[in-house]
Amino acid sequence: MIKQLKKRPLNTALLTALVMAAGAASASELQERAKSMFEPIPQYPPVIDGNEMTEAKIELGKMLFFEPRLSASHLISCNTCHNVGMGGHDYLPVSIGHGWQKGPRNSPTVFNAVFNAAQFWDGRAADLAEQAKGPVQAGVEMSSTPQRVEDTLSSMPDYVDRFRQAFPGQDDPVTFDNMATAIEAYEATLITPDARFDQFLRGDISALNEHEQEGLALFMDKGCTACHAGINLGGQGYFSFGLVAKPGAEILPEGDKGRFSVTETASDEYVFRASPLRNIELTAPYFHSGAVWSLEEAVAVMGTAQLGAELNDEEVTAITAFLKTLTGKVPSVVYPELPPSTSTTPHPDPMVP
Amino acid sequence: MIKQLKKRPLNTALLTALVMAAGAASASELQERAKSMFEPIPQYPPVIDGNEMTEAKIELGKMLFFEPRLSASHLISCNTCHNVGMGGHDYLPVSIGHGWQKGPRNSPTVFNAVFNAAQFWDGRAADLAEQAKGPVQAGVEMSSTPQRVEDTLSSMPDYVDRFRQAFPGQDDPVTFDNMATAIEAYEATLITPDARFDQFLRGDISALNEHEQEGLALFMDKGCTACHAGINLGGQGYFSFGLVAKPGAEILPEGDKGRFSVTETASDEYVFRASPLRNIELTAPYFHSGAVWSLEEAVAVMGTAQLGAELNDEEVTAITAFLKTLTGKVPSVVYPELPPSTSTTPHPDPMVP
Numbered sequence: 001m002i003k004q005l006k007k008r009p010l011n012t013a014l015l016t017a018l019v020m021a022a023g024a025a026s027a028s029e030l031q032e033r034a035k036s037m038f039e040p041i042p043q044y045p046p047v048i049d050g051n052e053m054t055e056a057k058i059e060l061g062k063m064l065f066f067e068p069r070l071s072a073s074h075l076i077s078c079n080t081c082h083n084v085g086m087g088g089h090d091y092l093p094v095s096i097g098h099g100w101q102k103g104p105r106n107s108p109t110v111f112n113a114v115f116n117a118a119q120f121w122d123g124r125a126a127d128l129a130e131q132a133k134g135p136v137q138a139g140v141e142m143s144s145t146p147q148r149v150e151d152t153l154s155s156m157p158d159y160v161d162r163f164r165q166a167f168p169g170q171d172d173p174v175t176f177d178n179m180a181t182a183i184e185a186y187e188a189t190l191i192t193p194d195a196r197f198d199q200f201l202r203g204d205i206s207a208l209n210e211h212e213q214e215g216l217a218l219f220m221d222k223g224c225t226a227c228h229a230g231i232n233l234g235g236q237g238y239f240s241f242g243l244v245a246k247p248g249a250e251i252l253p254e255g256d257k258g259r260f261s262v263t264e265t266a267s268d269e270y271v272f273r274a275s276p277l278r279n280i281e282l283t284a285p286y287f288h289s290g291a292v293w294s295l296e297e298a299v300a301v302m303g304t305a306q307l308g309a310e311l312n313d314e315e316v317t318a319i320t321a322f323l324k325t326l327t328g329k330v331p332s333v334v335y336p337e338l339p340p341s342t343s344t345t346p347h348p349d350p351m352v353p
Numbered sequence: 354m355i356k357q358l359k360k361r362p363l364n365t366a367l368l369t370a371l372v373m374a375a376g377a378a379s380a381s382e383l384q385e386r387a388k389s390m391f392e393p394i395p396q397y398p399p400v401i402d403g404n405e406m407t408e409a410k411i412e413l414g415k416m417l418f419f420e421p422r423l424s425a426s427h428l429i430s431c432n433t434c435h436n437v438g439m440g441g442h443d444y445l446p447v448s449i450g451h452g453w454q455k456g457p458r459n460s461p462t463v464f465n466a467v468f469n470a471a472q473f474w475d476g477r478a479a480d481l482a483e484q485a486k487g488p489v490q491a492g493v494e495m496s497s498t499p500q501r502v503e504d505t506l507s508s509m510p511d512y513v514d515r516f517r518q519a520f521p522g523q524d525d526p527v528t529f530d531n532m533a534t535a536i537e538a539y540e541a542t543l544i545t546p547d548a549r550f551d552q553f554l555r556g557d558i559s560a561l562n563e564h565e566q567e568g569l570a571l572f573m574d575k576g577c578t579a580c581h582a583g584i585n586l587g588g589q590g591y592f593s594f595g596l597v598a599k600p601g602a603e604i605l606p607e608g609d610k611g612r613f614s615v616t617e618t619a620s621d622e623y624v625f626r627a628s629p630l631r632n633i634e635l636t637a638p639y640f641h642s643g644a645v646w647s648l649e650e651a652v653a654v655m656g657t658a659q660l661g662a663e664l665n666d667e668e669v670t671a672i673t674a675f676l677k678t679l680t681g682k683v684p685s686v687v688y689p690e691l692p693p694s695t696s697t698t699p700h701p702d703p704m705v706p
Contacts, residue, residue, distance in 0.1 A: 066438055075449045080428070085419055085691045092701050096428045100453035102703070282693045294696055335686040338438045340635045343647055348445055350455070 027205045030213055033220060039231040040198035041278070041328055045189045046114060051129065053185050057166040061186025063159075063336040064179055069152050071142035073098055074348035078135070078183065082110035084333045087282025088190065093290030097135075098143035104256060106290035111330070112278045114188040116235035121288045122259040123238060123273050129184035133176065146176035151346050153179065158339035192279055192328025200325070208325055215322025218315055223307055227274035233326065235276035241288075242270060244308035247301055251291045258288070281324045296320050380558045383566055386573060392584040393551035394631070394681055398542045399467060404482065406538050410519040414539025416512075416689040417532055422505050424495035426451055427701035431488070431536065435463035437686045440635025441543065446643030450488075451496035457609060459643035464683070465631045467541040469588035474641045475612040476591060476626050482537035486529065499529035504699050506532065511692035545632055545681025553678070561678055568675025571668055576660055580627035586679065588629035594641075595623060597661035600654055604644045611641070634677045649673050 045053065064070065068077040081095040081103075082088050088109035095103040105121050113119065119131035135141040136149060153159045154174045166182055167173035197216075199207035208216065219225065228234040238259050241252055252270065259271040272288050285291065286298040299319050303311035311319070398406065417423065421430040434448040434456075435441050441462035448456040458474050466472065472484035488494040489502060506512045507527045519535055520526035550569075552560035561569065572578065581587040591612050594605055605623065612624040625641050638644065639651040652672050656664035664672070 068436070068439075069444065073449060074444055075433070083421070083691075085688045086421075087693060091422065091427055091694050092703070096426060096703055100703070284694055293694075293700070330690050333688040335438045335688055337683050338436075340440060341444050341637055341646075347646070350445070350449055350453070 027213055030217055031200060031203075031205055034216060035201055037220065037225050037229045038197075038201060038233065040201045041112060041115075041191055041193045041195065041231065043193050045191055048114070048127075048184065048188055051181055051185055051188075053188065054166065056162065057182050057185045058189055059186075059336070060159075060162045060166045061182035061184070062333070063162070063338055064183050065186050066336050067338060069338075069341070069345070069348075070136050070144060070149055070179075071098065072144045072148065072348070073142075073350040075350070076142050078110075078132070081107040081135070081141075084110070084190065084331070087111065087279055087330075088113075089283050091284065093285050095141070097141040098139065101140040103138075103140055105288045106285065108275070109279060109283050110187055111190050111192050111328075112232055112276065113235075114191065115230075115232045116273075116276055117237070118273070121272050122262050124262045127184065128187050129177075129180040132180040132183040132187075136179075148346055149176050149179060150174055151344075155342050155345040156339040157342075190331055192330055195278070195328040196325040197322075198328065208322070211318055212321045212325050215318035215320065216325075218319050219322055222303070222309055222311070222315075222319075224302070224319070227306070228277050232276035232278050234274040237274055238268070238271045239274050239306070240269075240271050241305065243306050245305055246270075247305050251287055251289055251301065253289055256288065277323060277326055279327050281327045295323060299323070380566055383570055384553060384556075384558055387569060388554055390573065390578050390582045391550075391554060391586060393554045394465060394468075394544055394546045394548065394584065396546050398544055401467070401480075401537065401541055404534055404538055404541075406541065407519065409515065410535050410538045411542055412539075412689070413512075413515045413519045414535035414537070415686070416515070416691055417536050418539050419689050420691060422691075422694070422698070422701075423489050423497060423502055423532075424451065425497045425501065425701070426495075426703040428703070429495050431463075431485070434460040434488070434494075437463070437543065437684070440464065440632055440683075441466075442636050444637065446638050448494070450494040451492065454493040456491075456493055458641045459638065461628070462632060462636050463540055464543050464545050464681075465585055465629065466588075467544065468583075468585045469626075469629055470590070471626070474625050475615050477615045480537065481540045482530075482533040485533040485536040485540075489532075501699055502529050502532060503527055504697075508695050508698040509692040510695075543684055545683055548631070548681040549678040550675075551681065561675070564671055565674045565678050568671035568673070569678075571672050572675055575656070575662060575664070575668075575672075577655070577672070580659070581630050585629035585631050587627040590627055591621070591624045592627050592659070593622075593624050594658065596659050598658055599623075600658050604640055604642055604654060606642055609641065630676060630679055632680050632683075634680045648676060652676070 047053070065078045068074050068080070070077065076097060081090045083090055088111035089107045092107065094105060095107045097103055108121065114128060117123070119125040119128060120134070125131035125134060136144050137146070153163070160174055163173040163178060167178050170178075196207045219228075227237065227239050230236050241247070241258070246252060257269045259268040259273075260266075262268070275287075280295065284295065285293045286295070287301075292298045292301060296316050299316050300311055303309050303316070400406070418431045421427050421433070423430065429450060434443045436443055441464035442460045445460065447458060448460045450456055461474065467481060470476070472478040472481060473487070478484040478487060489497050490499070506516070513527055516526040516531060520531050523531075549560045580590065580592050583589050594600070594611070599605060610622045612621040612626075613619070615621070628640075633648065637648065638646045639648070640654075645651045645654060649669050652669050653664055656662050656669070
């Protein structure tokens with residue numbers, strides 16, 4: 001008995017060691033597969049072609065990002081719908097804009113947006129600078145005009161100084177285009193490194209537990225990576241929503257034909273940018289319609305609509321657990337001090353109800 | 354001649370010294386008078402009776418101050434109308450609230466509000482905690498309810514933990530009242546010390562130039578200090594707007610009878626709290642109606658309406674110059690990271706248009 005008692009722990013230890021070795025081997029294989037498909041978020045913001053990232057420009061961009069006077073009402077700033085304290089978005093199905101109008105689509109997160117191939121759900125803006133010009137002018141969002149923006153910013157001496165510093169050598173630097181360029185420079189700093197998944201990709205296999213590793217394996221095996229790969233696990237290409245089976249109209253409203261409105265090509269009907277999945281835990285509700293609040297449900301919908309594979313509960317749970325390892329370290333943002341309005345600042349035009 | 358030439362500089366030096374001494378004497382007298390009427394903003398937040406300022410409570414209060422999910426729409430937070438990057442208010446005549454409704458009065462700055470004797474233009478809230486409960490429930494502002502707030506905050510484990518830490522020993526700390534208490538603790542930290550006027554009060558006579566000193570003298574001589582004295586140069590008492598001559602209806606709308614709505618006393622018709630003048634340079638437009646954008650014009654209106662003294666341009670300019678020395682050092686605010694909504698978080702109710 002004593003011998004047996006002594007042997008049992010030995011055997012158990014051996015067994016555990018064997019299982020761990022096998023686990024380590026397969027975890028290591030999993031890691032190798034993952035490394036071939038994904039890329040970690042870098043520790044430092046990327047370089048943007050044609051937009052030198054100076055401190056003056058980034059700080060100006062931050063002020064503009066938080067500047068509600070870019071909107072006609074003086075109520076709405078970029079941060080209203082892309083809230084840096086709330087996962088870079090607004091936890092709304094669709095955003096509320098000028099005159100309490102509803103936007104047509106769910107607000108995408110600004111975090112890591114710099115890594116997307118193009119911006120908006122239909123990819124209609126090539127980069128963040130082009131993107132930034134959209135909501136400022138959209139009637140349902142900030143409802144301003146380039147002229148109004150330039151008049152507003154020119155009316156405040158502190159802004160004029162800061163545009164001069166951010167765009168040295170320009171005779172008249174307070175322009176709508178430079179506003180967008182500065183906002184792009186700032187937004188490029190809004191990256192979220194060090195997600196547990198990134199630690200895993202960088203070599204720390206223990207950063208993902210077994211269940212999460214199982215979810216990662218399913219994510220690759222089931223074919224999710226056909227659309228959701230690369231640094232942002234999405235954001236790189238356009239795909240038909242409902243490739244295999246169209247979801248119901250509450251999730252895929254008939255009136256919004258997606259990329260068709262950009263390309264006017266029949267094959268682009270109901271085609272949308274594959275959503276980047278970084279920090280997906282922080283960006284409910286899901287899909288361009290913002291119709292689904294539960295991440296589990298969103299995963300299940302994707303299985304049916306895109307893969308034609310009814311995922312069982314365990315698979316959904318495991319994939320969801322994996323997706324939650326994509327939550328990175330949110331940037332620390334010191335609220336900018338915005339200059340006071342002056343006697344020449346255009347008054348707010350709230351389109352009084 | 355040589356003697357004279359030698360003497361002349363001597364005389365000039367003597368004269369300058371005499372003038373300077375006289376100036377210093379009168380500046381010093383001015384300073385003594387000012388010290389008897391005003392008080393500098395302290396370097397550190399004040400102690401609040403019955404609300405211990407712990408780090409956990411202040412940090413929770415900051416999160417709640419920036420939390421749009423306290424509003425029914427999930428769009429509006431305290432910071433929307435009391436923007437810490439914009440002088441603690443919103444640069445709007447009256448704020449825009451739930452459903453794009455207009456609030457009845459101009460949003461007062463949150464900066465140094467802790468030093469006011471009571472809150473709101475009519476003083477209907479005794480302190481900041483009581484104040485904080487108002488806009489959250491007001492139909493034209495955030496349009497929520499205590500129950501909805503409690504359900505919302507209870508649905509996010511991070512908030513539950515933080516309420517426990519901020520209110521130790523309480524069985525069920527996630528309450529509407531505790532929300533308000535935490536917000537009060539945070540708001541009490543939003544003070545702006547080190548205005549040039551404070552440096553002057555503390556002994557540095559050169560902190561105000563001659564023109565500004567002249568403005569300060571006029572401010573006291575003309576009687577502005579009857580209502581605008583103390584630490585916040587106002588915010589301590591209630592006075593009839595139009596004591597001597599009622600301003601036009603665009604500045605003093607007939608429908609808003611001020612403190613009368615609180616006391617229902619005839620003598621309180623058109624009585625409002627004397628506006629605190631700290632950072633007044635940053636808080637246009639002026640008056641409870643937010644009808645006046647220029648600080649000079651606001652000073653002139655006050656002269657006519659309250660003092661019955663038509664101030665000439667030079668006096669208005671000098672008083673305005675003095676008022677601009679009341680701009681203090683704005684607190685540095687790191688944007689709080691708010692927890693993600695969960696499956697039990699009440700969905701936004703934007704009162705769809």
